[in-house]
Amino acid sequence: MLLTRKPGAPSAGAPSSGLVASLARGVSRAIPTMDRRAFLRRSGLGVGAGIAASQLVLVKKAEATDAAKAADGVAKKVEVRRTVCGHCSVGCAVDAVVENGVWVRQEPVFDSPINLGAHCAKGAALREHGHGEYRLKYPMKLVGGKYQRISWDQALNEISARMLDLRKQSGPDSIFVVGSSKHNNEQAYLLRKWISFWGSNNTDHQARICHSTTVAGVANTWGYGAMTNSYNDMQNAKAAIYIGSNAAEAHPVSMLHMLHAKENGCKVIVVDPRFTRTAAKADEYVRIRSGSDIPFLFGVMHHIFKNGWEDKQYIADRVWGMDKVREECLSKWTPDKVFEACGVDEATTLKVATILNENRPGTIVWCMGQTQHTIGNAIVRASCLLQLALGNVGKSGGGTNIFRGHDNVQGATDVGPNPDSLPGYYGLADGAWKHFAKVWDVDFEWIKKQYAPGMMTKPGMTVSRWVDGVLEKNELIDQESNLRGLFFWGHAPNSQTRGLEMKKAMDKLDLLVVVDPFPSATAAMAAMPGKPEDQNPNRAVYLLPTTTQFETSGSCTASNRSIQWREKVIEPLWESRTDHMIMFQLAEKLGFAKELVKNYKMVQGKGGIEPETESILREINKSVWTIGYTGQSPERLKAHMRNMNVFDVKTLRAKGGIDKETGYKLDGDYFGLPWPCYGTPALKHPGSPNLYDTSRHVMDGGGNFRANFGVERDGQSLLAGDGSHSLGADLTTGYPEFDHLLLKKLGWWADLTEAEQKAAEGKNWKTDPSGGIIRVAMQVHGCHPFGNAKARAVVWNFPDPVPQHREPLYSTRPDLVAKYPTHDDRKAFWRLPTLFKTVQEQNKDVGKTFPLIMSSGRLVEYEGGGEETRSNPWLAELQQEMFVEINPKAANDRGIRHGDWVWVKTPPMAAVPDFKGLRLKALVTERVDAETVWMPFHFSGRWGGVDMSPYYPDGAMPVIRGESINTATTYGYDSVTMMQETKTTVCQIEKATA
Amino acid sequence: QATAAPADAVPKGPPAGFVAPADPKPGESNAERMRSQPGNNAPMWRAVRDSGVQPGTSNLPGAEQGVLIQPFVQYPGARFTNAGEAWRQVRNQWLLPYGGSLLLIVVVALGLFYWRRGPLGHDHADAGLVIERFTPLERAAHWTNAIAFVTLAISGIVMAFGKFFLLPVIGSSLFGWLTYALKTAHNFVGPLFAVSLVIVLVTFVKDNIATVWDFKWLVRGGGLFGKEEIPSHRFNPAEKGMFWWGICVPGIFVVGSGLVLDKLLPGLDYLRGDMQVAHMIHAVASILMMTFLLGHIYMGTIGTRGAYKAMRTGYVNEGWAREHHALWLDDVKAGKIPVQRSTPPGGSRPVGDAAPQA
Amino acid sequence: MARMKFICDSERCIECNGCVTACKAEHEVPWGVNRRRVVTLNDGVPGEKSISVACMHCSDAPCMSVCPVDCFYRTDEGVVLHDKDVCIGCGYCSYACPFGAPQFPTNGTFGLRGKMDKCTFCAGGPEANGSEAEYEKYGRNRLAEGKLPACAEMCSTKALIGGDGDVVADIFRTRVLTRGKGSEVWGWGTAYGKPVAGAAAPAQPKATKS
Ligand SMILES: Nc1nc2c(c(=O)[nH]1)N[C@H]1C(S)=C(S)[C@@H](COP(=O)(O)OP(=O)(O)OC[C@H]3O[C@@H](n4cnc5c(=O)[nH]c(N)nc54)[C@H](O)[C@@H]3O)O[C@H]1N2
Ligand SMILES: Nc1nc2c(c(=O)[nH]1)N[C@H]1C(S)=C(S)[C@@H](COP(=O)(O)OP(=O)(O)OC[C@H]3O[C@@H](n4cnc5c(=O)[nH]c(N)nc54)[C@H](O)[C@@H]3O)O[C@H]1N2
Ligand code: HEM
Ligand code: HEM
Numbered sequence A: 001m002l003l004t005r006k007p008g009a010p011s012a013g014a015p016s017s018g019l020v021a022s023l024a025r026g027v028s029r030a031i032p033t034m035d036r037r038a039f040l041r042r043s044g045l046g047v048g049a050g051i052a053a054s055q056l057v058l059v060k061k062a063e064a065t066d067a068a069k070a071a072d073g074v075a076k077k078v079e080v081r082r083t084v085c086g087h088c089s090v091g092c093a094v095d096a097v098v099e100n101g102v103w104v105r106q107e108p109v110f111d112s113p114i115n116l117g118a119h120c121a122k123g124a125a126l127r128e129h130g131h132g133e134y135r136l137k138y139p140m141k142l143v144g145g146k147y148q149r150i151s152w153d154q155a156l157n158e159i160s161a162r163m164l165d166l167r168k169q170s171g172p173d174s175i176f177v178v179g180s181s182k183h184n185n186e187q188a189y190l191l192r193k194w195i196s197f198w199g200s201n202n203t204d205h206q207a208r209i210c211h212s213t214t215v216a217g218v219a220n221t222w223g224y225g226a227m228t229n230s231y232n233d234m235q236n237a238k239a240a241i242y243i244g245s246n247a248a249e250a251h252p253v254s255m256l257h258m259l260h261a262k263e264n265g266c267k268v269i270v271v272d273p274r275f276t277r278t279a280a281k282a283d284e285y286v287r288i289r290s291g292s293d294i295p296f297l298f299g300v301m302h303h304i305f306k307n308g309w310e311d312k313q314y315i316a317d318r319v320w321g322m323d324k325v326r327e328e329c330l331s332k333w334t335p336d337k338v339f340e341a342c343g344v345d346e347a348t349t350l351k352v353a354t355i356l357n358e359n360r361p362g363t364i365v366w367c368m369g370q371t372q373h374t375i376g377n378a379i380v381r382a383s384c385l386l387q388l389a390l391g392n393v394g395k396s397g398g399g400t401n402i403f404r405g406h407d408n409v410q411g412a413t414d415v416g417p418n419p420d421s422l423p424g425y426y427g428l429a430d431g432a433w434k435h436f437a438k439v440w441d442v443d444f445e446w447i448k449k450q451y452a453p454g455m456m457t458k459p460g461m462t463v464s465r466w467v468d469g470v471l472e473k474n475e476l477i478d479q480e481s482n483l484r485g486l487f488f489w490g491h492a493p494n495s496q497t498r499g500l501e502m503k504k505a506m507d508k509l510d511l512l513v514v515v516d517p518f519p520s521a522t523a524a525m526a527a528m529p530g531k532p533e534d535q536n537p538n539r540a541v542y543l544l545p546t547t548t549q550f551e552t553s554g555s556c557t558a559s560n561r562s563i564q565w566r567e568k569v570i571e572p573l574w575e576s577r578t579d580h581m582i583m584f585q586l587a588e589k590l591g592f593a594k595e596l597v598k599n600y601k602m603v604q605g606k607g608g609i610e611p612e613t614e615s616i617l618r619e620i621n622k623s624v625w626t627i628g629y630t631g632q633s634p635e636r637l638k639a640h641m642r643n644m645n646v647f648d649v650k651t652l653r654a655k656g657g658i659d660k661e662t663g664y665k666l667d668g669d670y671f672g673l674p675w676p677c678y679g680t681p682a683l684k685h686p687g688s689p690n691l692y693d694t695s696r697h698v699m700d701g702g703g704n705f706r707a708n709f710g711v712e713r714d715g716q717s718l719l720a721g722d723g724s725h726s727l728g729a730d731l732t733t734g735y736p737e738f739d740h741l742l743l744k745k746l747g748w749w750a751d752l753t754e755a756e757q758k759a760a761e762g763k764n765w766k767t768d769p770s771g772g773i774i775r776v777a778m779q780v781h782g783c784h785p786f787g788n789a790k791a792r793a794v795v796w797n798f799p800d801p802v803p804q805h806r807e808p809l810y811s812t813r814p815d816l817v818a819k820y821p822t823h824d825d826r827k828a829f830w831r832l833p834t835l836f837k838t839v840q841e842q843n844k845d846v847g848k849t850f851p852l853i854m855s856s857g858r859l860v861e862y863e864g865g866g867e868e869t870r871s872n873p874w875l876a877e878l879q880q881e882m883f884v885e886i887n888p889k890a891a892n893d894r895g896i897r898h899g900d901w902v903w904v905k906t907p908p909m910a911a912v913p914d915f916k917g918l919r920l921k922a923l924v925t926e927r928v929d930a931e932t933v934w935m936p937f938h939f940s941g942r943w944g945g946v947d948m949s950p951y952y953p954d955g956a957m958p959v960i961r962g963e964s965i966n967t968a969t970t971y972g973y974d975s976v977t978m979m980q981e982t983k984t985t986v987c988q989i990e991k992a993t994a
Numbered sequence B: 001q002a003t004a005a006p007a008d009a010v011p012k013g014p015p016a017g018f019v020a021p022a023d024p025k026p027g028e029s030n031a032e033r034m035r036s037q038p039g040n041n042a043p044m045w046r047a048v049r050d051s052g053v054q055p056g057t058s059n060l061p062g063a064e065q066g067v068l069i070q071p072f073v074q075y076p077g078a079r080f081t082n083a084g085e086a087w088r089q090v091r092n093q094w095l096l097p098y099g100g101s102l103l104l105i106v107v108v109a110l111g112l113f114y115w116r117r118g119p120l121g122h123d124h125a126d127a128g129l130v131i132e133r134f135t136p137l138e139r140a141a142h143w144t145n146a147i148a149f150v151t152l153a154i155s156g157i158v159m160a161f162g163k164f165f166l167l168p169v170i171g172s173s174l175f176g177w178l179t180y181a182l183k184t185a186h187n188f189v190g191p192l193f194a195v196s197l198v199i200v201l202v203t204f205v206k207d208n209i210a211t212v213w214d215f216k217w218l219v220r221g222g223g224l225f226g227k228e229e230i231p232s233h234r235f236n237p238a239e240k241g242m243f244w245w246g247i248c249v250p251g252i253f254v255v256g257s258g259l260v261l262d263k264l265l266p267g268l269d270y271l272r273g274d275m276q277v278a279h280m281i282h283a284v285a286s287i288l289m290m291t292f293l294l295g296h297i298y299m300g301t302i303g304t305r306g307a308y309k310a311m312r313t314g315y316v317n318e319g320w321a322r323e324h325h326a327l328w329l330d331d332v333k334a335g336k337i338p339v340q341r342s343t344p345p346g347g348s349r350p351v352g353d354a355a356p357q358a
Numbered sequence C: 001m002a003r004m005k006f007i008c009d010s011e012r013c014i015e016c017n018g019c020v021t022a023c024k025a026e027h028e029v030p031w032g033v034n035r036r037r038v039v040t041l042n043d044g045v046p047g048e049k050s051i052s053v054a055c056m057h058c059s060d061a062p063c064m065s066v067c068p069v070d071c072f073y074r075t076d077e078g079v080v081l082h083d084k085d086v087c088i089g090c091g092y093c094s095y096a097c098p099f100g101a102p103q104f105p106t107n108g109t110f111g112l113r114g115k116m117d118k119c120t121f122c123a124g125g126p127e128a129n130g131s132e133a134e135y136e137k138y139g140r141n142r143l144a145e146g147k148l149p150a151c152a153e154m155c156s157t158k159a160l161i162g163g164d165g166d167v168v169a170d171i172f173r174t175r176v177l178t179r180g181k182g183s184e185v186w187g188w189g190t191a192y193g194k195p196v197a198g199a200a201a202p203a204q205p206k207a208t209k210s
């Protein structure tokens, strides 16, 4: 038997010497003894008699908040609520045990096919959210440098009045709303709607500074900008190359699947400037210079093409333009050039190529190491090209496994606040607006009226650049007024680069509103005195306490596109209100509440009424056809959450299973209905576990590359080759996407019901409100509604159609800058002038004064800007100090020893003479090479060596504070998406004497 | 039907370009070994074993967090094993059984001695000189020290041996409570003992320096087994021996190690290894000290008539002095040593019967 | 009777500290007291390996045999537990424990350490199973609820397995066979008196002296 209760019988300590044993025996023979428990009872001295109780007690119990306290003395009410960890995109499920409204325990969900009960530190410490001791407890306003408590009414009134004021003076685009990837899908979607009704596209969220280059690069290569397969599917891989991902720290539970694969023979390769903990688990570790992924990848592909290891049939059928890439790899990226640019020799690239050739299918994993560069969009495409050359995309065990970031960054990207698109990547063209006006049941002209003339279809600014939106000369920006008001609605300030300038911008604002359970990083930065000349005397700063995802319900999309429904665990803590309630209440004051919630059922929440999340999801289901967010009705999602046990861990597919509550048959569904889950819920599309997989029927989650870039280019067809199609498709050639015309042409129009015909007339599959076109294409004819085309090896609409290596703006290698210079400056790029060449030219020789490559990334215990996790004592104890990793050689040259205080200095500090640099601890290690240093980016609360603790709102300061690397980061943005450059810049390090 | 092995099953030798991995070598790092002999993690397991000497890293701050297993050592009397286990062996197999036995033997021996011989010396009527043998300062120091010592000894004994003789009798809750109280007392009285011991040592050191006379005394065994005591100075050589070897030397060790165990000495890391060594020193020295002082206490109480009174009141009469410290009495009589060294309260000194009774 | 043991598979452990925080959260262990910790060897260089350590619940437990007040006891499942009401905070168990498992809430000046705390294998203490008093002193008693240790249950890569010694050894043996390496079992030799040789678990656990 595995488990028994504790026995009553005691055991004596084991005497270890003969003499002692005999002494003890003698004594015990002399005096009749009794067993230990009898002792305890008999001795009558109760628990801890006479001993300070404080020493005994281990446990600090979670305090019940007012709501729960009322239940005191009443019989215990214990409930289990299923939720999902909010700290990364793996999406680990958690069972929260709630006793009388207090979150008292957390149990692993062994049934979850994603995590099988496993958690990393953050997930295991999730219950701290039920304590929330260090959270903002009530609305606050900055008055005379100090935060003062105010009422919700006052806060909402003053904020909305200020907003209307700004609108009158400077138009709706004078406000920028930074949304959040921590919002659930419903909140993210509602925020996009909210800002549209306000009349601006000036909104964005974390994806911009996270995977925007991936989304753009990958979508433009083959259709959708998402992880193609799943963590689970990686169990099928024979080879895996992690390049620019440190999954062991950033996606720890994904390693569960990868290590299992490795035990079954999968070869693991890690390519990273740092010897990471992921590298520690690899069969091969390759060190490259930060920012040089393209030379490495093309160096590997050089061998693949040279040896004819590419999958020729696959390329012929499914890839357009690979010959150009082949040419590029063979002629340009010869081993000497590769070595020069990335530091990897021929033997190593050959070895990697050999492993990938011999072990198929293989998968590639990338993350921030590739995306966060001025050439991020090109790097990620190079990775796609490697997989296309090997024929690995659209296969189980293959694919591009792009590990996303925040728990719902995928969802927020899909349906949330993006400056260049309405939900579902519909874009901002009139057609898109009309589609949504219809879904929202509002007048297109009314929305148009909310916007400044002409601004409705023009992409807004990005979160990476809001600082310039405030500071840039007005005549240089591509909108009427500068930014004057800013919302940080679930986003940290220390995650964006150029912190020194951000401080200036923050001081200049008229209105700053932080809507966040942990707004303190922004709050402290705003309250910290800056330069008097930057200070706007009329600035108003408000902090609004919102709830975490455990105080509301809603859906969130994991990296593998599975959507999971979170139940509400506890009532909102303190005075906090849910994000969607705040949106609604502000809309009431701003005058568009009626339109905003027209389609929703309103329910009572703590602090007022709010839209029911289920009904928001239903609106998403009715509108987002493009990426198949339509099949995931709340009922289906909830059935999945209740019946996780029926899903297979490797395939994610349900084997049988009927939901007890609703009678819903789960059989055949993939867990979480990974999008695209096409058509209406009634169509019962099972979701798509692996994208573009032609070996399955489309109604089984199969697919092919998307026809999104026309049907022909340079006289060549862009459609898939004959015979290349998803299993069982009626059309065995390539075909374009479906619309009413194509259906008619194919003679399939009659397959639509009469009602469907009426709705579909003049529409395509993305705008047909009944989903009829999709139904007929998929269910009746086994065809993919988005067509069947080739992937594009050459993305002609990007600055570098074939990915080109370009040196970062701040490079320590002038020789390479000369050979691989960056782009030309851009004038109005996302409404702002954007510099490339000018900055690079000016800093050609920056390596002389700043000889170290500065990179940054993640620690397993902390997340993002870190305010949330650094406020969690269970996590904070494990990382108590901000540090910089520095190689022993670099340290010795500077007289630095392990544990010393050092100053990190970067070029922007020249403009702020009284700023001494970042003061932090040196961690001397061979993890990095002698040219590179690395820092975690999760810290804030120290500024140039000064403690910011006086500037925090009372009671809302995190447990651990430290210097933020982004105070010191430099200028530099991706040439397509405005991604900030955080992985490759320069610095100098000095030993701190005092 | 027997078939020849297919052609491709015949070993063809390594493929072109194959470089055989280097032979595994003993001193390799784990990384090197992973290449030379994949799957053999011996260097890593050596590192585990050596983590006491070359600790790994751990996110938790604090000393020894990177130690997976305590370093391997050989303490006297223990096997070569990890320090924790070695220390347990020393404590449980040597210090406790033999230390305990030693204490028991001494107690039994003293009992036997008392049974056979009874108290030494004679009762003396208060006649002739009443000499101040110990000043109030000396007595204060002595008694503070004595009380502290006894507290420490009792608490120490309970900590070390209580579980064998007390626990079975009074049950664990009561025993735990009692030991907790005694241990806490031990921890605080220890430093007090240290201070009073210094005063005792300083005040008595002058008269405990050996002289030629002491040899004669020693040669004749102090007359312990004869009828007459051999004349001695203020303290006889047995007392002097006790002073140096029973109090001074072990005292220094006990106090030093005790202060380490109490984490009172600044600038130390108090690693487990330090504590084990301190403990072993403390235990050995304190057991030795206890055995000696058992003798001292015996002699100072029931073992010698009149001695206790001397330390209690400070005064002895001439008869007692003649019997036990003839040479000292001579000096007093000769005026070399004042009869009264301290200024008595009220200016007068107790004489004869006026002296307080024990 | 099952004999509870831990295995930490260093081929899998990624030093994510999930086990450490799982323990903290499950038992609300205060700052500074860590029943479990993760140690990394060769940190930052090829060959890096991590191991998660807590109390191993030794067969012949040194802590138990040096405790002046004999407040340790062993359950039928081989779990080494102690009684905080009896503990005097002398620190001896921490000197004796090879693995550094015993922890104290205060720093020990004047010998004041507070009551010792260590991993209970999630089996609580001498108080009634599942009682409030037990929870407040020792944290949850998961074994009594039919659950295994929180740390092992939540380990992100299933590197840490805890439970019936025979079962965990079986799981581990299978894993070793598939991957053909990494058969060494951390700490078993020291804790359970078997040579560090490998996954081969004693069919009959070495009899405990109880
Ligand atoms: N614990 C924890 N987990 C997280 C998060 C967190 O904050 N904390 N955040 C989540 C989010 S938002 C995201 S986006 C993901 C990010 O997950 P990752 O991208 O895996 O994490 P990072 O540490 O930012 O970067 C990964 C690696 O990129 C390497 N790198 C740097 N420059 C280059 C380069 O030029 N080329 C290559 N090939 N590699 C390079 C770095 O050395 C680093 O090891 O993690 C998610 N998970
Ligand atoms: N130097 C450097 N900089 C980087 C990176 C890097 O690798 N290096 N990585 C970049 C990447 S990939 C990312 S994704 C960003 C991450 O950076 P951020 O996303 O800015 O960091 P977080 O601290 O996770 O911010 C999330 C905020 O949302 C709040 N929050 C949590 N739940 C909710 C909710 O339900 N509602 C609301 N309203 N708020 C909520 C949290 O309290 C927190 O303040 O950082 C980027 N910056
Ligand atoms: C400066 C004086 C002393 C100090 C600071 C001191 C301190 C200590 C400490 C800290 C311990 C460990 C137990 C615990 O943590 O409570 C200890 C144990 C002990 N001490 Fe002392 N002590 C002192 C003097 C003495 C003396 C004078 C004796 C005996 C006469 C003594 C006998 C013992 C004994 C027997 C033990 C128990 C050993 C065991 O259980 O193995 N100590 N002492
Ligand atoms: C209950 C315990 C004790 C008793 C009853 C006791 C009794 C006495 C007596 C009666 C004397 C006087 C002997 C004489 O007149 O020659 C004496 C002397 C002395 N005692 Fe104690 N004593 C005790 C404990 C201690 C302790 C713990 C110490 C030190 C660690 C100590 C140190 C001395 C010293 C130094 C002298 C002076 C004699 C010399 O220096 O040789 N005593 N004690």
Ligand code: SF4
Pocket (backbone or CB within 6 Å): A085, A086, A087, A088, A089, A090, A091, A092, A115, A118, A119, A120, A121, A122, A123, A124, A251, A252, A253, A254
């Ligand atoms: S942070 Fe990510 S890997 Fe860790 S428990 Fe949460 S979802 Fe899972």
Ligand code: SF4
Pocket (backbone or CB within 6 Å): C054, C055, C056, C057, C058, C061, C062, C063, C064, C080, C093, C096, C097, C098, C099, C100, C101, C102, C118, C191
């Ligand atoms: S690991 Fe340490 S504390 Fe646990 S039983 Fe063994 S000796 Fe005792």
Ligand code: SF4
Pocket (backbone or CB within 6 Å): C063, C066, C067, C068, C069, C070, C071, C072, C082, C086, C087, C088, C089, C090, C091, C092, C093, C094, C102, C116
């Ligand atoms: S600290 Fe407590 S449990 Fe440890 S040996 Fe001392 S009394 Fe026993």
Ligand code: SF4
Pocket (backbone or CB within 6 Å): C022, C023, C024, C026, C027, C035, C036, C054, C118, C119, C120, C121, C122, C123, C149, C150, C151, C152
């Ligand atoms: S078994 Fe329980 S008490 Fe022990 S370390 Fe694991 S979680 Fe903590």
Ligand code: SF4
Pocket (backbone or CB within 6 Å): A119, C008, C012, C013, C014, C015, C016, C017, C018, C019, C020, C038, C050, C051, C052, C154, C155, C156, C157, C158, C159, C160
């Ligand atoms: S949870 Fe598992 S993988 Fe993570 S540190 Fe602990 S033992 Fe290692």
Ligand SMILES: [Mo]
Pocket (backbone or CB within 6 Å): A206, A209, A210, A211, A404, A405, A406
């Ligand atoms: Mo991210």
